[in-house]
Amino acid sequence: MKQSITLGKVTRIIGISGFLETTKSLFTGKLGKEDFRNFLRKVIVPLASIVLFFGLWHLGAKTLFNIEAEYRINKALEEQGPEAAAQVEACIASGDISCQPNTLPSPSQVWDSYKTLLDDHYAISADKVAFKEKTAALNAQRIANGEAPIVYTGRPSFVDQILTSLKTVFAGFLLAFLIAVPIGIVIGLSKTLRSSVNWIIQIFKPVSPVVWLLLVFMIVKTLTKNSNADNAFIISFISVGLCSMWATLVNTAMGVSSVDKDYINVAKVLKLGPVQKIFKVILPSSLPLIFTGLRITLSVAWMVLIAIELLAQSPGLGSFVWEEFQNGAVDSNSKIIVAMFVIGLIGFLLDRIMLTIQKMISFNKND
Amino acid sequence: MAYLELKNIYKTYGEGDSATQVLSNINLTIEEGEFVAIVGFTGSGKTTLVNLINGLIEPTKGEVLFKGEPVQGTSHERGVIFQNYSLLPWLTVGQNIYMAVKEVFPKKSKSELHEIVADYVEMVNLTPAINKRPKELSGGMRQRVAVARALAMKPEMIIMDEPLGALDALTRGNLQDEILKIWGKDKRTALLITNDVDEGIYMADRIIPLRPGPKATLGPEFNIDIERPRDKTELNDNPNFKKTRNAIIEYLMDIGNERKAQTQEEYALPDLSPKSFVW
Numbered sequence: 001m002k003q004s005i006t007l008g009k010v011t012r013i014i015g016i017s018g019f020l021e022t023t024k025s026l027f028t029g030k031l032g033k034e035d036f037r038n039f040l041r042k043v044i045v046p047l048a049s050i051v052l053f054f055g056l057w058h059l060g061a062k063t064l065f066n067i068e069a070e071y072r073i074n075k076a077l078e079e080q081g082p083e084a085a086a087q088v089e090a091c092i093a094s095g096d097i098s099c100q101p102n103t104l105p106s107p108s109q110v111w112d113s114y115k116t117l118l119d120d121h122y123a124i125s126a127d128k129v130a131f132k133e134k135t136a137a138l139n140a141q142r143i144a145n146g147e148a149p150i151v152y153t154g155r156p157s158f159v160d161q162i163l164t165s166l167k168t169v170f171a172g173f174l175l176a177f178l179i180a181v182p183i184g185i186v187i188g189l190s191k192t193l194r195s196s197v198n199w200i201i202q203i204f205k206p207v208s209p210v211v212w213l214l215l216v217f218m219i220v221k222t223l224t225k226n227s228n229a230d231n232a233f234i235i236s237f238i239s240v241g242l243c244s245m246w247a248t249l250v251n252t253a254m255g256v257s258s259v260d261k262d263y264i265n266v267a268k269v270l271k272l273g274p275v276q277k278i279f280k281v282i283l284p285s286s287l288p289l290i291f292t293g294l295r296i297t298l299s300v301a302w303m304v305l306i307a308i309e310l311l312a313q314s315p316g317l318g319s320f321v322w323e324e325f326q327n328g329a330v331d332s333n334s335k336i337i338v339a340m341f342v343i344g345l346i347g348f349l350l351d352r353i354m355l356t357i358q359k360m361i362s363f364n365k366n367d
Numbered sequence: 368m369a370y371l372e373l374k375n376i377y378k379t380y381g382e383g384d385s386a387t388q389v390l391s392n393i394n395l396t397i398e399e400g401e402f403v404a405i406v407g408f409t410g411s412g413k414t415t416l417v418n419l420i421n422g423l424i425e426p427t428k429g430e431v432l433f434k435g436e437p438v439q440g441t442s443h444e445r446g447v448i449f450q451n452y453s454l455l456p457w458l459t460v461g462q463n464i465y466m467a468v469k470e471v472f473p474k475k476s477k478s479e480l481h482e483i484v485a486d487y488v489e490m491v492n493l494t495p496a497i498n499k500r501p502k503e504l505s506g507g508m509r510q511r512v513a514v515a516r517a518l519a520m521k522p523e524m525i526i527m528d529e530p531l532g533a534l535d536a537l538t539r540g541n542l543q544d545e546i547l548k549i550w551g552k553d554k555r556t557a558l559l560i561t562n563d564v565d566e567g568i569y570m571a572d573r574i575i576p577l578r579p580g581p582k583a584t585l586g587p588e589f590n591i592d593i594e595r596p597r598d599k600t601e602l603n604d605n606p607n608f609k610k611t612r613n614a615i616i617e618y619l620m621d622i623g624n625e626r627k628a629q630t631q632e633e634y635a636l637p638d639l640s641p642k643s644f645v646w
Binding site for chain 2: 272284287
């Protein structure tokens with residue numbers, strides 16, 4: 001029983017509970033006439049849209065593949081004669097990796113790449129474990145001697161890249177939270193301050209992540225001259241934080257400045273002190289808006305992270321995508337598409353988590 | 368010395384050309400232990416008057432004296448029951464009252480404070496709902512919480528701004544009795560603002576009509592000479608009640624007609640006649 005409750009909660013968080021429940025009632029045979037329309041709307045149509053999506057993708061990939069193949073054959077025909085053209089055609093038809101057209105991969109290719117990446121991850125993990133075992137004795141000795149232990153410096157797996165990206169996005173999100181919420185509260189409380197810093201917000205809010213990255217790079221590069229800190233990580237998480245904090249800043253300021261007049265009157269009648277007033281009346285009443293801001297911030301952070309990692313040469317999904325693109329191997333394109341889906345899914349999950357937290361702490365349960 | 372005194376109060380909102388004078392030349396004296404009701408149309412400036420007395424706003428001209436001292440800001444001595452409950456929605460019933468009590472009695476221990484909260488929640492019959500949030504309560508229950516919150520602060524004077532305006536007739540009657548019961552216990556001074564003449568007569572010692580704004584001003588006062596405790600059903604047969612009620616309503620109607628005559632707005636009605644029905 002307990003498990004079914006938690007399962008229900010999980011599906012509700014992901015947002016597919018309607019789908020699952022309707023499917024369940026189909027199998028338990030409790031499907032009335034009314035339920036049939038529900039079933040159609042919540043199960044059949046979503047499934048059909050998935051099938052349609054993959055179908056269109058498949059057809060599109062095939063068409064692009066044919067265009068590319070035809071071009072190659074024609075080129076061979078023009079430049080080297082019919083014999084070479086026939087050779088190229090045969091090579092493409094045989095599926096040999098050396099002469100595959102480089103274009104949008106089909107769903108099945110992407111699925112294969114996904115499995116390759118997973119296998120690769122297991123291989124690297126096994127490698128790491130083996131390395132750790134092999135160096136355990138030596139490292140213990142080195143630490144005893146006051147030397148730095150030997151660490152694994154092999155290539156990171158795809159899963160490692162995801163974890164690095166998540167680490168960066170959370171660091172950036174935390175930075176945005178720590179900067180934007182306190183400043184937002186202060187700005188929200190003071191009309192003078194609000195109008196005096198408004199220009200900063202309005203001008204810097206629309207600045208592109210790339211420019212932020214360069215700005216942060218200029219500063220961090222100098223500041224970390226004499227240390228061996230992880231520059232790429234610092235630069236990328238600070239840039240992510242600066243890019244994404246504006247939504248929280250604006251929303252917090254708005255929430256704090258637009259507290260219901262009734263609540264302010266209550267605070268006045270109870271004669272709450274300024275600190276009490278902020279923590280007991282103003283903050284609770286603006287929490288919903290602050291959280292809306294944080295939700296936007298997290299999704300913006302995740303979105304700009306990929307671009308920033310790509311430029312900052314910081315490890316993570318962004319650099320994974322960029323390296324694969326530069327790599328130009330046969331399965332590079334499909335690996336990029338795998339990364340695309342992973343990025344999308346993680347972004348979706350992050351948003352859902354924020355939404356759930358927001359719902360949990362919001363006092364407007366009915367809204 | 369009067370307990371509460373309003374001297375030549377004027378209140379204007381806005382400045383220059385867009386200024387609207389809401390209250391004009393308001394004079395009011397309330398003695399200690401008295402229950403005074405101010406009756407007026409909606410939009411006549413009643414809430415402005417209340418906010419002046421409890422210290423949320425300041426008069427443009429004139430003085431508000433409370434126990435001989437000019438009112439400066441809000442005070443725990445004057446408890447307010449707001450028109451729209453003004454409960455904090457993220458706190459439970461108990462927490463809403465606790466927050467108020469804690470501010471008024473900062474020296475009391477936690478358990479003493481919780482005891483006070485429990486007492487007042489009990490008094491308004493909300494003990495089963497003490498851990499609920501305002502959203503989960505009906506309008507009447509919310510207003511009872513607001514009453515409990517105002518009274519738990521043990522104010523010397525209770526100011527009520529149309530406290531029962533949004534409630535249905537039955538709940539309204541019950542709450543009127545509850546407020547009267549509590550008021551009767553230690554005879555605090557009370558000021559009730561209402562748009563219901565019957566409510567005013569039932570509850571108050573003295574009724575003062577507020578002539579509608581802009582430039583609202585107080586009308587002549589009506590004393591209610593009906594013995595307490597008053598009984599609602601008997602009240603209807605009481606000749607004194609009828610007389611006072613008719614006098615007040617007549618006065619208010621006259622003001623209303625005056626106002627209509629002043630505006631002189633004519634509405635062109637379409638010339639329609641009902642269609643004949645065939646069954």
